Amino acid sequence: MTDLSKIRNFSIIAHIDHGKSTLADRLIQVCGGLTDREMSEQVLDNMDIEKERGITIKAQTVRLNYTARDGETYELNLMDTPGHVDFAYEVSRSLAACEGALLVVDAAQGVEAQTLANVYQSIEHDHEIVPVINKVDLPAAEPDRVAEEIEEIVGIQATGSWQEGGSVHTSAKTGLGIEDVLEALVARIPPPQGNRDAPLKASLVDSWYDPYLGVVILVRVIDGVLKKGLEVRFMQGGTQHLVDRVGCFTPKRTDLPDIGPGEIGFITAQIKEVEQARVGDTITTVKGGADKALPGYKEVQPVVFCGLFPVDAADFEKLRESIGKLRLNDASFSYEMESSAALGFGFRAGFLGLLHLEIIQERLSREYDLDLITTAPSVVYRVHLGHTKNEDAKVVDIHNPADWPDVNRIDTVEEPWIKATIYTPDEYLGAILKLCQDRRGVQTNLTYVGGRAQVTYELPLNEVVFDFYDRLKSISRGYASFDYEQIGLREGDLVKMNIMVNAEAVDALSLIVHRSVAEERGRGMCERLKDLIPRHLFKIPIQAAIGGKIIARETIAALRKDVTAKCYGGDISRKKKLLDKQKKGKARMREYGNVSIPQEAFIAALRMGEE
Numbered sequence: 348m349t350d351l352s353k354i355r356n357f358s359i360i361a362h363i364d365h366g367k368s369t370l371a372d373r374l375i376q377v378c379g380g381l382t383d384r385e386m387s388e389q390v391l392d393n394m395d396i397e398k399e400r401g402i403t404i405k406a407q408t409v410r411l412n413y414t415a416r417d418g419e420t421y422e423l424n425l426m427d428t429p430g431h432v433d434f435a436y437e438v439s440r441s442l443a444a445c446e447g448a449l450l451v452v453d454a455a456q457g458v459e460a461q462t463l464a465n466v467y468q469s470i471e472h473d474h475e476i477v478p479v480i481n482k483v484d485l486p487a488a489e490p491d492r493v494a495e496e497i498e499e500i501v502g503i504q505a506t507g508s509w510q511e512g513g514s515v516h517t518s519a520k521t522g523l524g525i526e527d528v529l530e531a532l533v534a535r536i537p538p539p540q541g542n543r544d545a546p547l548k549a550s551l552v553d554s555w556y557d558p559y560l561g562v563v564i565l566v567r568v569i570d571g572v573l574k575k576g577l578e579v580r581f582m583q584g585g586t587q588h589l590v591d592r593v594g595c596f597t598p599k600r601t602d603l604p605d606i607g608p609g610e611i612g613f614i615t616a617q618i619k620e621v622e623q624a625r626v627g628d629t630i631t632t633v634k635g636g637a638d639k640a641l642p643g644y645k646e647v648q649p650v651v652f653c654g655l656f657p658v659d660a661a662d663f664e665k666l667r668e669s670i671g672k673l674r675l676n677d678a679s680f681s682y683e684m685e686s687s688a689a690l691g692f693g694f695r696a697g698f699l700g701l702l703h704l705e706i707i708q709e710r711l712s713r714e715y716d717l718d719l720i721t722t723a724p725s726v727v728y729r730v731h732l733g734h735t736k737n738e739d740a741k742v743v744d745i746h747n748p749a750d751w752p753d754v755n756r757i758d759t760v761e762e763p764w765i766k767a768t769i770y771t772p773d774e775y776l777g778a779i780l781k782l783c784q785d786r787r788g789v790q791t792n793l794t795y796v797g798g799r800a801q802v803t804y805e806l807p808l809n810e811v812v813f814d815f816y817d818r819l820k821s822i823s824r825g826y827a828s829f830d831y832e833q834i835g836l837r838e839g840d841l842v843k844m845n846i847m848v849n850a851e852a853v854d855a856l857s858l859i860v861h862r863s864v865a866e867e868r869g870r871g872m873c874e875r876l877k878d879l880i881p882r883h884l885f886k887i888p889i890q891a892a893i894g895g896k897i898i899a900r901e902t903i904a905a906l907r908k909d910v911t912a913k914c915y916g917g918d919i920s921r922k923k924k925l926l927d928k929q930k931k932g933k934a935r936m937r938e939y940g941n942v943s944i945p946q947e948a949f950i951a952a953l954r955m956g957e958e
């Protein structure tokens with residue numbers, strides 16, 4: 348157990364690509380945590396998807412021993428935090444476990460919106476923030492300008508040398524300035540406080556499933572000592588467990604005799620499901636435990652929902668198994684079985700946000716080799732129902748258009764809103780304002796900082812879950828950054844729009860939309876479907892309707908005659924091949940009002956496209 352004054356707990360805040368992982372690797376290398384060969388792989392981002400998309404999903408912590416220039420050896424705990432708004436709660440729990448943070452800013456790019464959100468959180472946790480201006484080796488680097496920008500935008504000192512309270516200049520690539528980062532950490536980040544003799548209080552920072560160890564729990568001990576063999580109680584979850592392993596990551600897993608106050612480490616306790624080890628819970632001893640849990644616990648609720656269906660109906664069991672496995676490691680997404688006339692059996696799943704949805708979807712297709720159809724994402728609507736002869740008035744939360752109540756019973760509908768902060772080079776501002784305006788946004792602020800604009804909008808979440816982020820990226824050629832937080836429910840004139848093919852409603856294409864944009868969306872959808880559905884022998888009307896009212900219509904003209912009949916006269920084997928091919932094709936079609944709709948059409952129709 349280390350003397351409290353020799354411990355430093357910190358996290359790294361950085362915008363994607365500003366060099367967080369590279370810097371972390373360097374810190375590990377300097378502290379001798381790994382050999383060169385082991386360093387050849389980036390250590391902190393360990394999932395494929397994280398690597399490819401450059402996003403850290405699960406927090407990992409590394410304990411480093413650093414012998415400083417003062418001759419003392421310090422225990423540095425580096426807490427990696429997920430870098431995306433969808434995981435804001437996990438971020439807040441990780442930050443709460445630290446006393447300080449490194450703020451890494453690219454010397455050529457400067458401060459970005461997403462960095463800001465995390466910095467503000469860090470400031471809220473009373474962190475000592477050490478600015479690190481990275482990539483000073485780049486020809487385009489302007490460390491002095493960026494230092495001024497940090498002062499101006501973030502409001503912390505960044506000019507001057509790090510010894511004077513300014514920023515550390517580094518190149519994580521060449522290794523320049525890495526020791527200065529470690530010295531600045533030791534000198535400027537305060538040591539943790541805690542009482543070894545008080546009842547045990549440890550904060551559950553993160554948990555994940557390990558096939559060999561079961562659920563691994565990352566903890567920050569506040570008071571008391573965590574040891575193997577201790578009977579512990581999870582104060583929020585209400586369960587009891589026997590601690591059977593205590594340790595840390597260096598980054599290799601290393602067993603320890605105990606974890607004392609101020610320290611970060613992991614425990615295992617024969618827990619089978621991450622659901623039982625909820626982030627934010629307080630761990631104490633069964634005997635003589637603490638009587639009050641640590642503040643800040645929150646149960647996370649999914650906010651974005653969508654249907655997940657296998658393209659090949661025969662894959663349903665495989666999908667069920669795979670979803671179950673993923674859920675073992677991620678208690679924040681939920682799912683239940685759903686069936687759709689168009690898409691067969693599948694699941695309705697809930698996510699923390701769009702990125703979370705994409706990650707799960709990608710893992711299902713990549714790790715489990717599943718071909719999936721995802722229905723349009725939906726948010727949770729609060730619907731107020733009036734009373735009827737037989738039923739009292741009541742309030743229901745709806746996240747599936749299929750469950751939308753009868754219009755006549757609906758009094759009012761509320762929808763979730765967000766506050767979005769967008770940070771963009773000037774030249775794209777006009778197009779971005781238009782996009783926000785088109786999505787029912789209400790502008791609340793617009794400021795300019797060093798040739799870039801920061802604009803805040805209040806937007807209905809349902810306008811954002813569609814393709815807002817993709818559109819934003821495409822109109823700003825990738826330069827705009829976007830960040831959001833939820834700001835509660837507001838009443839809205841929301842209606843269910845059905846899409847009918849040959850007079851039959853296609854359930855998978857139903858949407859909840861605001862009345863003001865319904866016609867435009869309906870028209871877009873009908874136009875796309877017209878191109879996506881092959882011609883049949885009869886005329887096919889495609890309609891968008893709200894209740895009984897048709898708001899948009901397209902017609903697919905009939906094929907005049909059976910053109911295939913005469914093409915393939917003689918060759919039997921060729922004809923057979925063709926029939927086989929047709930049969931396979933049929934399996935991927937869905938019948939609606941006698942119309943065969945190719946599977947691809949659903950996917951393409953749901954893509955909002957470049958309207």
Ligand SMILES: Nc1nc2c(ncn2[C@@H]2O[C@H](COP(=O)(O)OP(=O)(O)OP(=O)(O)O)[C@@H](O)[C@H]2O)c(=O)[nH]1
Binds near residue numbers: 367400430520
């Ligand atoms: N020239 C230069 N490139 C750097 C430096 N530090 C990192 N990079 C490069 O910048 C890119 C992003 O670095 P990462 O360390 O993956 O960035 P990150 O902030 O961890 O990004 P995410 O993990 O994607 O959030 C990589 O191609 C690095 O090689 C540096 O000091 N100089």
